[in-house]
Amino acid sequence: MTSSGQLYLRLLRYFLPYRGIAVFTVILMAAAGGVDALMIKLLKELIDRFESLANGSMALWVMPAVLLAVGLTRMLTSYGYEYASSWLSSRITHDVRAEMYERLLHLPVATYDRASVGELLSRVTYDVNQIMEAGLQVITVVVKDGVLAISLLAILLYTDWQLAMFCALLLPGVAFSMKVVGRRQRRLSLQTQDSMGMLARILDESLGGHRVVKIFNGQGYEARRFSRTNQQVRRLTVKRAATTALNSGINLFMVAITIALIVYFAGVRTQAGALTAGDFVSFMGAMLLLQQPVKSLTKINDSLHRGLAAAQTVFALIDQPIEPDHGQHPIERARGDIDIRALRFAYGAELAPALQDIDLHIRAGETVAFVGQSGSGKTTLVNLIARFYSGYDGDILLDGTPIADYRLHDYRQQLAMVGQDVVLFNDTVTANIAYADSNPDPARVRAAAEAAFAADFIAQLPKGYDEVLGEEGARLSGGQRQRLAIARALYRDAPVLILDEATSALDTESERMVQAALDNLMRDRSTLVIAHRLSTIEKADRIVVMHQGRIIESGTHDALMARKGAYAAMHAVQFVEAAS
Ligand SMILES: Nc1ncnc2c1ncn2[C@@H]1O[C@H](COP(=O)(O)OP(=O)(O)OP(=O)(O)O)[C@@H](O)[C@H]1O
Numbered sequence: 001m002t003s004s005g006q007l008y009l010r011l012l013r014y015f016l017p018y019r020g021i022a023v024f025t026v027i028l029m030a031a032a033g034g035v036d037a038l039m040i041k042l043l044k045e046l047i048d049r050f051e052s053l054a055n056g057s058m059a060l061w062v063m064p065a066v067l068l069a070v071g072l073t074r075m076l077t078s079y080g081y082e083y084a085s086s087w088l089s090s091r092i093t094h095d096v097r098a099e100m101y102e103r104l105l106h107l108p109v110a111t112y113d114r115a116s117v118g119e120l121l122s123r124v125t126y127d128v129n130q131i132m133e134a135g136l137q138v139i140t141v142v143v144k145d146g147v148l149a150i151s152l153l154a155i156l157l158y159t160d161w162q163l164a165m166f167c168a169l170l171l172p173g174v175a176f177s178m179k180v181v182g183r184r185q186r187r188l189s190l191q192t193q194d195s196m197g198m199l200a201r202i203l204d205e206s207l208g209g210h211r212v213v214k215i216f217n218g219q220g221y222e223a224r225r226f227s228r229t230n231q232q233v234r235r236l237t238v239k240r241a242a243t244t245a246l247n248s249g250i251n252l253f254m255v256a257i258t259i260a261l262i263v264y265f266a267g268v269r270t271q272a273g274a275l276t277a278g279d280f281v282s283f284m285g286a287m288l289l290l291q292q293p294v295k296s297l298t299k300i301n302d303s304l305h306r307g308l309a310a311a312q313t314v315f316a317l318i319d320q321p322i323e324p325d326h327g328q329h330p331i332e333r334a335r336g337d338i339d340i341r342a343l344r345f346a347y348g349a350e351l352a353p354a355l356q357d358i359d360l361h362i363r364a365g366e367t368v369a370f371v372g373q374s375g376s377g378k379t380t381l382v383n384l385i386a387r388f389y390s391g392y393d394g395d396i397l398l399d400g401t402p403i404a405d406y407r408l409h410d411y412r413q414q415l416a417m418v419g420q421d422v423v424l425f426n427d428t429v430t431a432n433i434a435y436a437d438s439n440p441d442p443a444r445v446r447a448a449a450e451a452a453f454a455a456d457f458i459a460q461l462p463k464g465y466d467e468v469l470g471e472e473g474a475r476l477s478g479g480q481r482q483r484l485a486i487a488r489a490l491y492r493d494a495p496v497l498i499l500d501e502a503t504s505a506l507d508t509e510s511e512r513m514v515q516a517a518l519d520n521l522m523r524d525r526s527t528l529v530i531a532h533r534l535s536t537i538e539k540a541d542r543i544v545v546m547h548q549g550r551i552i553e554s555g556t557h558d559a560l561m562a563r564k565g566a567y568a569a570m571h572a573v574q575f576v577e578a579a580s
Pocket residue numbers: 113347348354372373374375376377378379380381
C-alpha cells in the first residue's frame with residue numbers, strides 16, 4: 001500500500017497548474033469561516049452596548065448595517081469558494097481522467113487479459129469522482145471549518161481563558177478516536193470499491209453474454225453469483241456507515257460533556273463577576289457554534305480515506321506500464337516480407353509454450369493460411385506479428401528488420417486486420433471505414449466500399465455514407481458488417497493483412513460477396529489467414545498446419561492432400577461433416 005504522504009504529494013501535483021485558483025479558493029474558504037466567527041463577536045457587542053442603544057447614544061441603524069454587511073460578505077465568500085472549488089475539481093477530474101484514458105489506450109494486450117473491462121470502467125468513471133469529491137470536502141472542511149474553529153477558540157480564550165482551558169482537555173481524546181477509527185474506515189472503503197468493481201464485472205459479463213446465459217439456462221447461477229457480491233456490497237456499506245456513525249457519535253458525546261462543564265464553570269465565573277452578559281452569551285454561542293466545525297473535522301476522516309483509497313486505484317492504473325516501444329527504425333511502407341526464425345513464446349513464465357520452433361518465411365504478397373485444432377497457436381502467432389505481446393525467443397523480421405526495432409506506430413501502420421468480431425464504432429459509415437483518419441478522403445472511402453462489395457447496401461441506408469451506425473452497428477447483418485470491416489482494411493491499404501476468418505457460416509449469397517471482397521483485399525498483400533473452414537483456403541499460396549504450438553506440415557493444398565498427412569485427414573473430416 002502506498003503511504004498516505006506519497007498519495008497527498010502526488011495529488012497535490014495535479015493542483016499545481018491551477019495554483020492561483022487553488023490559493024484564491026482557500027482564501028475564500030478561510031474568509032467564509034472567519035465571517036461566521038465574526039457573527040458571535042457582534043452578538044457580544046450588541047448585548048454589551050444595549051445600554052447605549054437604550055439611551056440613544058448609538059444610532060439605531062449602526063448594528064443592523066454592520067450585520068447586513070457581514071451577511072453580504074458571508075454570501076459572497078460562500079458563493080465564491082463553492083464556484084471556484086467546483087471549477088477546480090472539474091478541471092482536475094478532467095485531467096486525471098484524460099491521463100487514465102491515454103494510459104488505457106496504450107496498455108499492452110496482456111494487461112487487458114488480466115483486467116476486466118467493467119473494473120477499468122468503474123475506475124475511470126467512479127473512482128476519479130471519488131477522489132475529487134472527497135478531496136474537496138476535506139479541503140473545505142479543513143480550511144473553512146478549521147478557521148471557524150480556531151476563531152471561535154480565540155474568542156473563547158480571549159473572553160475567559162480559564163473557562164476555555166476546559167475545552168482543550170477533551171481535544172486529545174477526540175484526536176485519538178479519530179486515528180483509531182480512521183484505519184478501519186480506509187480498509188472498509190477499499191473493500192467497498194473492490195466489491196463494486198466485482199459487481200460491475202459480473203454485470204458486464206452476464207449482460208454482455210446474455211445469449212450464453214439464456215442458452216445455458218445460467219440465470220440461476222448468475223443470480224446466485226450476483227447476489228453474493230450484492231450482499232457483500234450491502235454489508236460493507238452498512239459497516240462503513242456504522243463506523244462513521246460510531247466515530248461521530250463518540251465525538252458528539254465528548255462535545256456534550258465539554259458544554260456541560262463549561263456551562264457550570266461559566267455560571268461560577270459569572271457569579272464571581274468575571275463575565276459580562278455579552279461575554280457569557282458570546283462564550284456560550286461560540287461553544288455551541290464550535291460543535292459544527294468540530295463535528296465536520298472529525299468526520300473528514302471518512303472522506304479522506306475514501307479519497308485516498310480511490311486515488312490508490314487510480315494511480316495504480318496510471319502507473320501500469322504501456323506497450324513497449326523502443327524501436328527507432330522509421331518505415332513508410334514495407335514490402336511485406338515476413339521472416340520468422342526459431343520462434344518460441346509462452347504467455348507466462350509458468351505456462352507451457354504456446355509456440356515453439358516456428359520457422360516460416362512469408363514472401364511479400366504471399367497468402368499463407370494457418371490451420372490446426374483449437375489451441376494449436378494460430379492466433380498466438382498473429383498476435384506476436386501484431387506486436388500485441390512481447391517477450392518471445394527467436395526473431396520476427398519484416399523486410400529483414402526485427403519488428404521490435406520499428407517504431408510501434410509506424411509498424412502498426414503496415415498492418416490491417418479483419419477479425420471475427422467486427423467492431424463498428426458509434427459513428428458514420430465514412431468514419432467507420434476511414435477509422436482513425438481525422439480527415440477521411442470520400443473518394444477513397446467510396447472506392448474501398450466498392451471493392452468490398454459494400455457500396456450497394458450503404459447506398460440503401462437512409463443517409464448513405466453519413467448514416468450513423470447504432471451501438472455496435474446492430475442494424476447491419478453479419479455479412480454486411482464483415483464487408484464494412486473489409487472496406488476498412490482496404491481503405492487502410494496496408495502491405496500486411498491479418499485475417500481471422502469468421503467461424504459462423506453466412507448464407508451462400510452473403511458468403512460469396514464476402515469472399516469476393518476478401519479476394520480484392522488480399523490482392524498484392526502479404527496475407528496471414530487464420531482459417532477455420534478448409535473450404536475457403538484452397539486457393540492460398542501456402543497452407544501451414546499447426547499442432548500444439550508447432551508447424552507440422554506446410555505446402556499448397558494439392559501438395560498437402562497428396563501427402564495424406566494431418567491436413568488431408570482434417571480435410572476428410574470436414575468434408576464428411578459438410579456432406580452430412
Ligand atoms: N491470453 C492468453 N493467456 C494465456 N494463454 C493463452 C492466451 N491466449 C491463448 N493462450 C493459450 O495459448 C495456446 C494457443 O492458443 P491460440 O489462441 O493461439 O490457439 P488457436 O489455434 O488460435 O485456437 P482457436 O482456433 O481456438 O482460436 C492455447 O493453449 C491457449 O490456451
